[in-house]
Amino acid sequence: MNSIQKNRLKDQAFKYWGICCTCMGLALLIIFIGDILIDGIQRIDWGFITSLPSRKPEKSGIYTALMGSIWILFFTTIIAFPIGVAAGIYLEEYGKKNKLAGILEINISNLAGVPSIIYGLLGLEVFVRIMNLGASVLAGSLTLSLLILPIVIVATRESIKAVPSSIKDASYALGASKWQTIWYQILPASSGGILTGVILALSRAVGETAPLIVVGALAYVPFAPESPMDEFSVLPIQIFNWISRPQHGFIENAAAAIIILLFITFMMNGIAVYFRNKWQSKWK
Amino acid sequence: MEISMEKPIDEVIVLDNIIDLSLKKTPKIAVSNVKVWYDDFQAIKGIDMEIKPNTVTAFIGPSGCGKSTFLRLFNRMNDYVDSFKMEGKIKIDSKNIYKKKINVEELRKEVGMVFQKPNPFPKSIFENVAYGLKIQGIKDKKFIKERVESSLKQVALWNEVKDNLNKSGLALSGGQQQRLCIARTLAVEPSIILMDEPTSALDPISTAKIEELIFELKKKYTIVIVTHNMQQASRISDYTAFFYLGALIEFDKTKTIFTNPSKEQTENYITGRFG
Numbered sequence: 001m002n003s004i005q006k007n008r009l010k011d012q013a014f015k016y017w018g019i020c021c022t023c024m025g026l027a028l029l030i031i032f033i034g035d036i037l038i039d040g041i042q043r044i045d046w047g048f049i050t051s052l053p054s055r056k057p058e059k060s061g062i063y064t065a066l067m068g069s070i071w072i073l074f075f076t077t078i079i080a081f082p083i084g085v086a087a088g089i090y091l092e093e094y095g096k097k098n099k100l101a102g103i104l105e106i107n108i109s110n111l112a113g114v115p116s117i118i119y120g121l122l123g124l125e126v127f128v129r130i131m132n133l134g135a136s137v138l139a140g141s142l143t144l145s146l147l148i149l150p151i152v153i154v155a156t157r158e159s160i161k162a163v164p165s166s167i168k169d170a171s172y173a174l175g176a177s178k179w180q181t182i183w184y185q186i187l188p189a190s191s192g193g194i195l196t197g198v199i200l201a202l203s204r205a206v207g208e209t210a211p212l213i214v215v216g217a218l219a220y221v222p223f224a225p226e227s228p229m230d231e232f233s234v235l236p237i238q239i240f241n242w243i244s245r246p247q248h249g250f251i252e253n254a255a256a257a258i259i260i261l262l263f264i265t266f267m268m269n270g271i272a273v274y275f276r277n278k279w280q281s282k283w284k
Numbered sequence: 285m286e287i288s289m290e291k292p293i294d295e296v297i298v299l300d301n302i303i304d305l306s307l308k309k310t311p312k313i314a315v316s317n318v319k320v321w322y323d324d325f326q327a328i329k330g331i332d333m334e335i336k337p338n339t340v341t342a343f344i345g346p347s348g349c350g351k352s353t354f355l356r357l358f359n360r361m362n363d364y365v366d367s368f369k370m371e372g373k374i375k376i377d378s379k380n381i382y383k384k385k386i387n388v389e390e391l392r393k394e395v396g397m398v399f400q401k402p403n404p405f406p407k408s409i410f411e412n413v414a415y416g417l418k419i420q421g422i423k424d425k426k427f428i429k430e431r432v433e434s435s436l437k438q439v440a441l442w443n444e445v446k447d448n449l450n451k452s453g454l455a456l457s458g459g460q461q462q463r464l465c466i467a468r469t470l471a472v473e474p475s476i477i478l479m480d481e482p483t484s485a486l487d488p489i490s491t492a493k494i495e496e497l498i499f500e501l502k503k504k505y506t507i508v509i510v511t512h513n514m515q516q517a518s519r520i521s522d523y524t525a526f527f528y529l530g531a532l533i534e535f536d537k538t539k540t541i542f543t544n545p546s547k548e549q550t551e552n553y554i555t556g557r558f559g
Binding site: 096166167169170172176180189 | 359361364366389390391392393396397399401403404405406407415416418419420465468469472
């Protein structure tokens, strides 16, 4: 066998290995989703979504947890979005590119990889205890904001970096100030990428359990939150709670709630993909 | 009788004055002993130059000779390069543009720039041309509309786009995009237009259109153009400057540079023996 044949063989071998790996990932996902659907789909109806939690599995619903997740999502967005985007703009456009900036950049990327329970501990200490917010929606949102800030900052910087420098040059050459260039050219051109990053970060936040448990989210709240200072539960915690119950009915409920949580994350990722495509086509 | 005798004489004097003025006009751009460094690398090695108003001046020279760097000094576009350092004086209309008090944004309204690759904003044609006015805070819609129209007419693009002003600037052809970029520059009414190889990304027909346009624009603007194309320099410019390794080797009337250059290096370059 000469070297050309050898290379061709390697090429083929790697191709089939790659196909196997891809199929394995896909197969696991399909089995998982299929299993969940079989267990939970018949449990989903309007009553399930609008009912309060109960001791009887067939009567209990996800209303409080769903509303809790929506409240948390809302406040996390309005906290993390402006801070993260502003920090990203600063680092990319205003901050000097020196050694300190390099260290800062590495650390922000590292922060994105810190286990979420550590953010939970930080949130417990700073927001729940020192700021005395208690186990409230606000404390939970602030904690999750910390968790996703690095992701938002990195996404913002990447999208701003992707704006061709020729656009900036053109704007400056017409007498635009830095702020005008950022506001009228850079942000509109990078908004698709920034939005994608923010939505992906939020879809991660909506599935987070550990930091919220540490902050003190409850497995059972009788009412949906009505203000940012109220106690709350979220979907993942509700699911976790139901799975740990012995009755079979609760397992069904958990599966149904997982379907709804998955639906929310898929929707958010879908929106993110939509923005990304729309944004990319603009530059062609 | 007396009056009719005097009148023609008066006219002659006035005419004489005009001719005199045009000959002795103060330079639009006056450069004295300018040196530029990027970190330790000296990109410009002490250049003096005077550019007269309403002329086209071409900068030629091999890649990396500093001509683009030099051009970008006139509207301070090098300011964004972190390692940029400069010495010397550049006066535009007798004002040193590197003084601390100078408002860079004001300067750039006076000194427009057209880039190598057409770079319209990813916005509509109308918004592209109106952008310079918008950032000046002009809100008068009728005024903006008129200025957009007159700018597009000046670059002979109006007839091609007047029905599609809301179409994206990126949907135009390369040559049209470059004319749009020139229109965008004209809309803020600068007195100087800097062009950094404006036709190097265009086909010959589009190039010819831009060259015609430069010839027209000369009447109202002072134009400085960097080009790699010798024929282009000889076709459109009144003065030509030859740069080599950061130094200004020769600067003279274009005709002199191309027919009777005084330096051997210049002759070697324009005849294609190096560069």
